[in-house]
Amino acid sequence: MKSISRQFSNQQFFSFVRKEFYHVMRDRKTLLILFGMPVAQILIFGFALTNEVKNTRIVVSDYANDPASRRITERMAASNYFDIERRLVSHREIESAFKEGTIKLALIFPAQFNESLSHGNSAQIQLITDASDPNTANTLVNYASSIIRDYQAELNMLHSVPYSIIPEVRMLYNPQLKGAHSFVPGVMSLILMLVCVMMTAISIVKEKETGTMEILLVSPFKPMLVIVSKTIPYLILSLINVVSILLLSVFLLDVPVNGSILLLFAESTLYITACLSLGIFISIKTATQQAAMTISLMGMLLPTVMFSGFMFPIENMPVPLQVLSNIVPAKWYYIIVKSIMIKGTGLALLWKETLILMAMAIFLLTISLKSFKTRLE
Amino acid sequence: MKEKPDNNQQLTIQVEELSKHFSHFVAVDKITFDVQKGEIFGFLGANGAGKTTAIRMLCGLSAPTSGKARIAGFDVYRQAEQIKKNIGYMSQKFSLYEDLTVTENIHFFGGIYGLTDKQLKSKTRQLIGDLGLEREAKKLVSSLPLGWKQKLSFSVAILHDPQIVFLDEPTGGVDPVTRRQFWNLIYEAAERGITVFVTTHYMDEAEYCKRISIMVDGKIKALDTPSNLKQQFNVPDMDAVFYQIARGAQRGDKNPAA
Numbered sequence: 001m002k003s004i005s006r007q008f009s010n011q012q013f014f015s016f017v018r019k020e021f022y023h024v025m026r027d028r029k030t031l032l033i034l035f036g037m038p039v040a041q042i043l044i045f046g047f048a049l050t051n052e053v054k055n056t057r058i059v060v061s062d063y064a065n066d067p068a069s070r071r072i073t074e075r076m077a078a079s080n081y082f083d084i085e086r087r088l089v090s091h092r093e094i095e096s097a098f099k100e101g102t103i104k105l106a107l108i109f110p111a112q113f114n115e116s117l118s119h120g121n122s123a124q125i126q127l128i129t130d131a132s133d134p135n136t137a138n139t140l141v142n143y144a145s146s147i148i149r150d151y152q153a154e155l156n157m158l159h160s161v162p163y164s165i166i167p168e169v170r171m172l173y174n175p176q177l178k179g180a181h182s183f184v185p186g187v188m189s190l191i192l193m194l195v196c197v198m199m200t201a202i203s204i205v206k207e208k209e210t211g212t213m214e215i216l217l218v219s220p221f222k223p224m225l226v227i228v229s230k231t232i233p234y235l236i237l238s239l240i241n242v243v244s245i246l247l248l249s250v251f252l253l254d255v256p257v258n259g260s261i262l263l264l265f266a267e268s269t270l271y272i273t274a275c276l277s278l279g280i281f282i283s284i285k286t287a288t289q290q291a292a293m294t295i296s297l298m299g300m301l302l303p304t305v306m307f308s309g310f311m312f313p314i315e316n317m318p319v320p321l322q323v324l325s326n327i328v329p330a331k332w333y334y335i336i337v338k339s340i341m342i343k344g345t346g347l348a349l350l351w352k353e354t355l356i357l358m359a360m361a362i363f364l365l366t367i368s369l370k371s372f373k374t375r376l377e
Numbered sequence: 378m379k380e381k382p383d384n385n386q387q388l389t390i391q392v393e394e395l396s397k398h399f400s401h402f403v404a405v406d407k408i409t410f411d412v413q414k415g416e417i418f419g420f421l422g423a424n425g426a427g428k429t430t431a432i433r434m435l436c437g438l439s440a441p442t443s444g445k446a447r448i449a450g451f452d453v454y455r456q457a458e459q460i461k462k463n464i465g466y467m468s469q470k471f472s473l474y475e476d477l478t479v480t481e482n483i484h485f486f487g488g489i490y491g492l493t494d495k496q497l498k499s500k501t502r503q504l505i506g507d508l509g510l511e512r513e514a515k516k517l518v519s520s521l522p523l524g525w526k527q528k529l530s531f532s533v534a535i536l537h538d539p540q541i542v543f544l545d546e547p548t549g550g551v552d553p554v555t556r557r558q559f560w561n562l563i564y565e566a567a568e569r570g571i572t573v574f575v576t577t578h579y580m581d582e583a584e585y586c587k588r589i590s591i592m593v594d595g596k597i598k599a600l601d602t603p604s605n606l607k608q609q610f611n612v613p614d615m616d617a618v619f620y621q622i623a624r625g626a627q628r629g630d631k632n633p634a635a
Binding site for chain 2: 012026214215
């Protein structure tokens with residue numbers, strides 16, 4: 001690295017990066033796709049999510065039938081999220097109703113609900129959902145819980161001793177609720193993969209195809225810097241995409257970033273580095289833009305969709321595929337982003353995933369720079 | 378073949394028994410020649426004769442298998458970086474960026490050869506003036522006709538005043554008038570002391586060179602001034618010389634103008 005930094009000239013480097021930006025900015029169609037795609041994907045996923053929770057059929061199984069339970073049920077009915085059917089049902093009936101798809105949520109008030117609330121200051125409600133569609137299940141539970149919390153807050157205003165109603169939530173079929181709100185981290189890992197791997201690979205291969213790579217290799221400009229400066233616009237583009245995805249998810253979809261934004265960006269940079277390195281590697285191994293694109297799409301995007309855990313739960317896969325999924329960088333990035341955004345996890349709990357991602361980035365960067373030939377053959 | 382200078386300073390390209398093997402295939406087979414400073418040296422051969430491989434070795438794009446070569450006084454094995462600073466190169470394929478304007482291309486290539494902003498400014502103005510491209514300076518290169526692109530490409534290749542410029546079939550697909558204008562640029566460069574090493578398919582262009590070498594199957598089969606070669610083979614033009622020499626070729630197609 002010493003000889004590089006010695007001969008590194010700021011001005012040369014600056015000329016090169018500026019030229020790369022011209023390339024990116026002049027190709028308006030591609031630029032539109034690159035910036036529009038994450039927005040479109042987030043909106044599509046977001047709308048698919050919000051549309052489903054209007055007028056959902058739920059069953060209220062009220063074993064208490066006292067003022068408190070009736071009050072909560074009325075509030076549920078008053079919201080436009082739920083169509084309520086009051087009926088005493090057994091667990092078996094609930095399960096069969098889920099299987100038929102006639103209801104999405106069951107709300108069960110135990111007997112003496114009001115009594116335990118007023119005497120013991122604490123009562124339980126059971127919420128049972130069909131979590132085979134985790135996004136819907138999560139949203140329904142969130143809405144139901146917030147209505148219950150509102151009622152609780154109202155009660156507490158009237159009484160000095162705080163009451164607490166504890167919703168006991170049971171997510172059937174998918175207890176860890178994999179996939180809930182996960183489309184934001186999922187879209188992030190996909191988009192970054194796409195922008196970094198495919199666009200970088202294509203832009204380097206394009207120079208080979210048009211013959212300008214020869215000119216660059218004959219110039220005193222360091223070949224390594226050719227590669228580095230070609231990746232810079234895509235690094236910046238990717239970070240802008242991260243920002244726009246996060247803005248959309250926080251302000252439009254109410255998917256908050258519970259953890260540290262700084263950590264999120266640091267981890268994203270790590271993932272972007274891994275993806276850019278992959279892009280460079282593909283560009284070195286291919287001779288045409290078409291080949292680079294095919295390999296990026298089939299060889300990179302497909303495994304990312306399959307094995308990141310975004311679309312298909314990895315836990316449900318056969319063991320060999322589960323093992324295979326470990327070599328997909330997107331899987332680790334997806335886990336990290338999901339933890340930071342949704343659970344608000346810090347680095348203390350994510351150091352293992354971070355180390356894996358970092359090792360991947362370093363490994364990919366090393367092999368791609370090593371395999372880059374400074375001479376044509 | 379006369380006046381060979383004793384002074385080695387005058388030789389900008391010295392090649393001795395230079396070879397390139399690709400596994401069992403011998404692309405370039407022990408070629409030996411010298412080029413003097415300011416000379417226009419034609420490097421002829423049928424397709425597949427090994428011209429491009431040879432030129433790539435001289436530019437440092439490809440490592441030789443054996444033999445010696447010094448370019449601008451630097452060794453091709455050990456001093457590739459110094460060689461790169463002292464040569465210009467224009468490849469067979471058109472070698473400017475189509476989606477950049479004329480000025481942006483000049484600035485970019487000047488920039489990666491380390492020209493300062495001040496140098497870039499004056500060089501750009503001069504180059505655009507010389508080529509009469511004032512009105513096109515802010516246009517994308519893709520909108521220029523091929524002939525202008527080639528002239529611009531050549532001017533950009535010698536923007537940093539290299540000692541030697543390597544031109545690999547620079548006039549492919551260009552009309553005769555533009556080719557003539559292109560050669561005027563080459564003559565101007567040679568007068569400024571830039572050595573021109575040019576490969577071509579066009580035999581009329583071979584006549585413009587001071588000396589030419591003809592490569593057949595990786596070997597140099599003839600090397601002299603065009604007039605000496607015509608005399609030696611007792612034919613009226615370079616076309617006939619080329620045919621006489623190249624017809625024994627084992628590889629490539631034998632039609633030089635193809």
